[in-house]
Amino acid sequence: MSLATFLQHCLTGISLGGAYALIAIGYTMVYGILRLINFAHGDLFMIAGYLMIFTLADFPWYIAIPIVLIGTVVIGIVIERLAYKPLRSAPRMSIMISAIGVSLLLQNLATYLFTALPRGYPEIPYLKRIYQFGPLSASFVTFLTPILTMALVFLMVMMINKTKIGMAMRAVSKDYETAEIMGIKINSVVSFTFAIGSLLAGIGSILYFTDRMSVNPFSGSLPGLKCFVAAVLGGIGSIPGAMIGGFILGIGETFLVALGFSTFSDAFTFILLIVMLLVKPTGLFGEKATEKV
Amino acid sequence: MLKINHLKVSYGGIKALNDISFEVPAGKIVTLIGANGAGKSTTLRSIIGLVKADSGEILYNDTNIVGLPTNKIVGEGIALVPEGRRTFPDMTVLENLKIGAYLRTDKTQIQEDIDWIYSIFPRLKERHWQQAGTLSGGEQQMLAVGRALMSRPKLMMMDEPSLGLAPIVVQEIFSIIRKINNDGVTILLIEQNANMALRTADFGYVLSTGHITMYGTGKELLENEEIKAAYLGKKKKM
């Protein structure tokens, strides 16, 4: 492998990883607040893909993108209100089962509404334009993804550490009741968390599908699982961790494909998960395994 | 200021409070003493809206606050220093104080109040950058009190602030309770340390298994033979 090809694969891997990272952050944030693995998150990402197909049919891209992002956020918040909020004081297993239910519901709803046949993902010309940087050539989206991901992660970390709502999120993630007696509205903080997670899933979906060209009702499940693994790798609850986890998976997968092991590229994710759980169950950046009080 | 009428609370069918009534007059220190499991914490938790009352009234400045969400109740000027301190361990001391002022928007006043808390607890000032989880138990208790004060409460409720503290620190906490009260904050205090509590309080109520069994001024209860036997560890004179 020449240096140029090596760099080219690195770029592809980082870009794929960036899209993974954006989705992984949604898992990690929701887990941090509710101790819930939101199995429906990957499917929300798929729904965002369909939203884009239909919106871009009628609107130019600069209107379609905000519509898709807002739509994804609204769906994410509604899912939380209807399927998770009523179960907040129920045993944790109930809410997990509810999440699996929502995941299956979204997949079946999409199959029913849009059939199981893949639909072509529309091209946004600006994102697909090819650029040349020295020996590297790739579409704009490939360059954009990792940069956008890092910028968003930076913004998120700042928000969590420096703003009032971020402080409220940290408080709620540690101790509901004490957060409540500070005057924090738990429901608003949870909705806000789902809004941010869904927004990032919406952005991730645009970046991811632009490079993959088609969406089907199950397009969300495998990436969803992988991104969940990315979140666990990085240490679930940690946003920079989710980003690193996403990059590791993206780069790892890309190189396996490049080296001719494409059949193993999905298995790689789960092998990595198992190894991580055996060696360092809290992930790279995970906090000590403190059960919620 | 606060008037509890026939309050009943149960947890999944098991009665924790069975028709209790008591009163906290403005500007006073009132204490609620009682054995483990008597329902003291439940009383405070239902006042601040963390547990829902089955029936009865909680009148705060003559309006019934039963059923209001906790953030509204806090906004009305009631604060709780919870049992076991419950400071946010991975936030700094300063952040813990700031989160106490979560509902306030008056930035400059908040900064003044932080300075006021630091003047009451100089130890917190020295350690303002330190994570709360690394503070000693006594320091955490001070932080929990300071955090509650940051909401500028009119009524401050404290759930066993002396628990697990060395006698000298207990003295310090109680003298601060008096000081806060002198600054105009009404106090509802729960204690196992009946002796200290009754000495500090203007009024006291004795709670046993969900009932109020006795009440009086702090002094009267201190002299009471039954209380001496049950809570102050002194033999009843036959």
Ligand SMILES: Nc1ncnc2c1ncn2[C@@H]1O[C@H](COP(=O)(O)OP(=O)(O)OP(=O)(O)O)[C@@H](O)[C@H]1O
């Ligand atoms: N969340 C809960 N679920 C079920 N029962 C509860 C719950 N919280 C309290 N109880 C019960 O209600 C009763 C009163 O509890 P509470 O915590 O108010 O007692 P307490 O007077 O504060 O005791 P202590 O001095 O030990 O703190 C106890 O019998 C307790 O077991």
Ligand SMILES: [Mg+2]
């Ligand atoms: Mg108690």
